[in-house]
Amino acid sequence: MSDLSSALLFLLSRAATSASGAFEARELGRHNVTLAMYRVLVTLARHDDQRLGDLAALAEVEMSTLSRLIGTMQARRLVTRRRSGKDARAVRIRISDQGRALAGKLAAAATTFETALSRGLAAREQQALKRGLERIGETAAVMVQAPAAPARKSRPPRRARAA
Numbered sequence: 001m002s003d004l005s006s007a008l009l010f011l012l013s014r015a016a017t018s019a020s021g022a023f024e025a026r027e028l029g030r031h032n033v034t035l036a037m038y039r040v041l042v043t044l045a046r047h048d049d050q051r052l053g054d055l056a057a058l059a060e061v062e063m064s065t066l067s068r069l070i071g072t073m074q075a076r077r078l079v080t081r082r083r084s085g086k087d088a089r090a091v092r093i094r095i096s097d098q099g100r101a102l103a104g105k106l107a108a109a110a111t112t113f114e115t116a117l118s119r120g121l122a123a124r125e126q127q128a129l130k131r132g133l134e135r136i137g138e139t140a141a142v143m144v145q146a147p148a149a150p151a152r153k154s155r156p157p158r159r160a161r162a163a
Contacts, residue, residue: 020105043055078102
């Protein structure tokens with residue numbers, strides 16, 4: 001049995017939870033913004049005028065969460081929502097000037113936070129860590145798409161035949 005504290009999945013989860021929790025508490029909380037809102041704002045600042053489904057994929061936010069979140073963000077005048085001209089059922093989301101200004105502040109805060117978070121790592125170590133995490137993410141994405149191999153049934157050992 002392996003020690004949980006040295007298992008890769010545990011270490012990844014612990015690091016992500018701790019870092020995102022600290023970022024949310026130290027930086028995002030000042031602006032009454034959640035981590036999901038931050039992801040949406042930064043995504044729209046780079047890729048504005050998105051359909052809801054596309055935005056969910058780009059920002060990596062669940063569609064059900066995003067639908068509610070957009071309503072909150074619209075009420076705060078961070079985004080606008082309008083019907084698509086091509087498909088009356090489709091909704092397009094745009095970042096407002098106020099949202100763009102906030103996204104800029106938050107992106108700068110994220111850069112400062114990342115620098116502080118990784119100050120114990122040399123630049124080469126930071127790059128190696130990022131490359132490794134990207135590869136792990138890509139591998140995991142492929143594993144999600146590929147069906148798992150069926151578990152092999154174990155057979156009881158064969159008995160020796162009597163001669």
